[in-house]
Amino acid sequence: MLQSEVNQLWDSVQPLCTPGGTVGIIGTHSRRTTLIGAEGTARNHDVVYLDDDAYIGGAEFSSVRDWYKLETVIVADYRGPHQHIPPHVSVIDTACVPWEEWGHVIADYRWWDGKNIVSHWDKHNHPPVNSFPDGGAVCISNDFFEVYPELWYKRHSIGFIYYGPTPHQGDPSRVPYEQQLHNIQTLLDRGCTTVMFCNSDEALQLVPTGWAHRVARHFVKQGHSPDTFWFITGCLTGEAEYATICEQGGEPEYLNPLTWHRFEHCVRIDCTGVSSIPHMRHSNTDFEPGELEYPLDDESQHILDYEYVQVPKKHKFLCFSRMPRWQRIQLLAWLEHNDYLNSGLMSFDLTQGNRPGNNAENAQEIEHLTQHINHMYNYDLEHCEADQREAITEFRLNCAHYTIDSFMNIGGRLPLTLNRTVERDNPVQICLEDRSYHENSRFSIVCETLFYRGDYRSQHDYYMNNLQTLPGIFISEKLYKPLSYCHPFVLFSRPGTLQALRDRGYHTFGYMIDEHYDDIEDDARRFGAVCTQIQRLITMSDEQFAEYQPKIADTVHHNRNVLMDFSQGNTLLAVTDTSRIHGN
Secondary structure (H helix, E strand, C coil), X not given: CCHHHHHHHHHHHHHHCCCCCEEEEECCCCHHHHHHHHHHHHCCCEEEECCCCCCCCCXXXXXXXXXXXXEEEEECCCCCCCCCCCCXXXXXXXXXXXXXXXXXXXXXXXXXXXXXXXEXXXXXXXXXXCCCCCCCHHHHHHHHHXXXXXXXXXXXXXXXXXXXXXXHHCXXXXXXXXXXXXXXXXXXXXXXXXXXXXXXXXXXXXXXXXHHHHHHHHHHHXXXXXXXXEEEECECCHHHHHHHHHHHCXXXXXXXXXXXXXXXXXXXXXXXXXCCHHHHHHHCCXXXXXXXXXXXXXXXXXXXXXXXXXXXXXXXXXXXXXXXXXXXXXHHHHXXXXXXXXXXXXXXXCCXXXXXXXXXXXXXXXXXXXHHXXXXXXXXXXXXXXXXXXXXXXXXXXXXXXXXXXXXXXXXXXXXXXXXXXXXXXXXXXXXXXXXXXXXXXXXXXXXXXXXXXXXXXHHCCCCCCCCECCCCECCHHHHHHHHCCCCEEEECXXXXXXXXXXXXXXXXXCCCCHHHHHCCCHHHHHHHHHHHHHHHHHCCHHHHHHHHHHHHHHHHXXXXXXXXXXXXXXXXXXXXXXXXXXX
């Protein structure tokens, strides 16, 4: 490659990079790779190399340090699909390798043909979408103003755009980078002084958060205030988690995470069917929550009137599981290994999809699970990168040795089905037909969405079906089910989740079990500590359990009443200080 060709390549790459941004290089230790890297450094870019060797003008890529900083990757020489490529970068392939050889793992993938950059979005296994300005953000904006009504008067200067994983609403990993910039510029041109990237139904997912961070960086570098850009998330500790990963990389915080108790809000609206938005639109004034009444629908009124019944329970535990996250796989293996599975009510399906799987599909997934575990245990740790070695070692700590045997034993019984049907594929609603499960069992095992720590994508890739998120506190509808149905519970989640509930006003069950598991940072130790408490509750005699039931009744009635207390509207669900938005 001639120097003139390298110059032309960088001229083409410039629109995808912010001034002084970080660019990654993939390639062998060749003159071609060195020329590309040296020219990037000469143009005031930080250049990092995603392969083992360090080159002139740059440093070796660090998954933690450079994860959010990286904007663009240039493939100098083809080395095969690369595990270190963050999902929010644009990949410029100068080797022009067929798309299929990358395994469809890169969204914004382009060729440089020697003169121009050619987009390959048409070869993506998921076609690009762009629902802006309509779509899911409208619903999120309604919910936002219910929880943060003090910003209602600013509604015309706040722009909402969906930045979550749902394709038909505008998943940013399926929207070209230039189009993302155009969408945000459209909001700014409309007079919006605050832009809300919306992904409130999830924790801080690495893909949409990475894209939003990159887009916000572009506009801040152009002179916009960082206070302009906010990321709505269901992660209750989003501000701290985002700040930590930015600090690790020496990266400014271009986004401001904004959160509330999202799924409590969903349950409350589901129970009442009432939204404050029509009132706010009609009055066109500052909103006063006390002005509204929240009548319960018939099913929710039954829940509010329900009394905990102090009798022996037919089943020892209840556990709803839909998506087979790794912590749920390990829980099922532990229950089977200890011969507890038949003593309770559990739903579990090892397949993924928009419908319940069948036994043949589960048998196939058990085979994949077995292959995956064996691969992780037979991996040669002496000949892999340090980050990879650390992640695989951690996986081995979080994979019980009896997992494969347990699934071989129960394979013929999968899927385990409770309230999930084809018509009710994601049974998150609070409804009467689920109450009997709670009435007839001692306690709920709540296996939340997040359990394992992970700061960047490749740490998650070793766990089957694990969400790629930052490790903050995220409370989903799974925990609000026992709160709604007057049921005690133990919790598999990130440390501090029980404390977050207590801070919200709920009571937990420390008088009956040891809840210090909520303080344990180490995932393997926390998992074992929760299992110890499950074992204690399962093996407790009916007479022993009956001694706790009066106290249980007080606790679960209190929790249900906190959940159903609408005297202050939904404003108690707010977490983030929004005072900086008032000045925009």
